[in-house]
Amino acid sequence: MSIKDNILYFDEQLRPTPCRLVAVSKTHPVTAIKEAYDAGHRLFGENKVQELIDKYALLPHDIAWHLIGHLQTNKVKYIAEFIDMIQSVDSLKLLKEINKRAEMFGRTLPINCMLQIAIADEETKYGMSCDEAEALLQSEEYRGMKYIRITGVMGIATNTEDEQKLRGEFRTLRACFTRLKETFFFANGDFKEISMGMSADWELALEEGSTMIRVGSGIFGARDYSK
Numbered sequence: 001m002s003i004k005d006n007i008l009y010f011d012e013q014l015r016p017t018p019c020r021l022v023a024v025s026k027t028h029p030v031t032a033i034k035e036a037y038d039a040g041h042r043l044f045g046e047n048k049v050q051e052l053i054d055k056y057a058l059l060p061h062d063i064a065w066h067l068i069g070h071l072q073t074n075k076v077k078y079i080a081e082f083i084d085m086i087q088s089v090d091s092l093k094l095l096k097e098i099n100k101r102a103e104m105f106g107r108t109l110p111i112n113c114m115l116q117i118a119i120a121d122e123e124t125k126y127g128m129s130c131d132e133a134e135a136l137l138q139s140e141e142y143r144g145m146k147y148i149r150i151t152g153v154m155g156i157a158t159n160t161e162d163e164q165k166l167r168g169e170f171r172t173l174r175a176c177f178t179r180l181k182e183t184f185f186f187a188n189g190d191f192k193e194i195s196m197g198m199s200a201d202w203e204l205a206l207e208e209g210s211t212m213i214r215v216g217s218g219i220f221g222a223r224d225y226s227k
């Protein structure tokens with residue numbers, strides 16, 4: 001299937017649901033992104049800052065870019081002007097920097113941020129515990145931030161075919177979402193996203209309440225890291 005066919009396939013699958021698709025274009029060329037764009041898609045995800053800014057410069061500016069990979073504080077300044085969503089916020093320190101840079105660039109809209117929650121068992125993966133996310137939201141510093149908007153939580157499940165394990169991790173993320181929603185965002189409609197599910201497990205994630213799936217190889221084909 002072509003990239004266009006894949007986009008149309010996901011459009012159809014997600015149409016009856018409240019879930020949106022982030023087309024993860026990392027490692028793929030701008031020509032591939034353009035193909036998805038021409039099929040009507042406008043929401044793309046990248047995991048590296050340099051690659052993201054190179055692609056941003058070459059593609060139409062009505063694309064909504066989501067950063068989905070780990071972000072170092074010293075690189076926030078390169079994306080703060082244009083980024084639509086940073087899905088990978090994993091510390092108060094990073095959030096402070098995002099808020100500061102958004103203010104400096106005089107953005108008219110706040111930067112949308114998701115709190116990345118660790119749900120997989122690999123200890124190398126980034127993300128906070130739900131307790132840490134709660135502490136962040138409770139802090140005075142967070143409450144003073146005017147240029148960011150927390151829109152939900154993001155999680156990366158274990159790379160496994162074990163369906164029960166995957167469902168368990170997705171439920172953990174959803175439970176964290178519900179807890180934070182009830183504690184901090186009860187009357188705040190901005191906090192509504194649960195970003196979970198990738199090419200191999202998006203159908204399970206959708207069943208478990210995902211509002212945003214992040215699909216790369218399922219749209220653009222396998223990634224070639226040797227280039």
Ligand SMILES: *Cc1c(COP(=O)(O)O)cnc(C)c1O
Pocket residue numbers: 024026047068069156198199200214215216217218
């Ligand atoms: C690469 C990546 C994806 C997409 O992975 P696929 O298996 O190719 O769909 C989703 N989320 C994150 C955080 C990623 O880094």
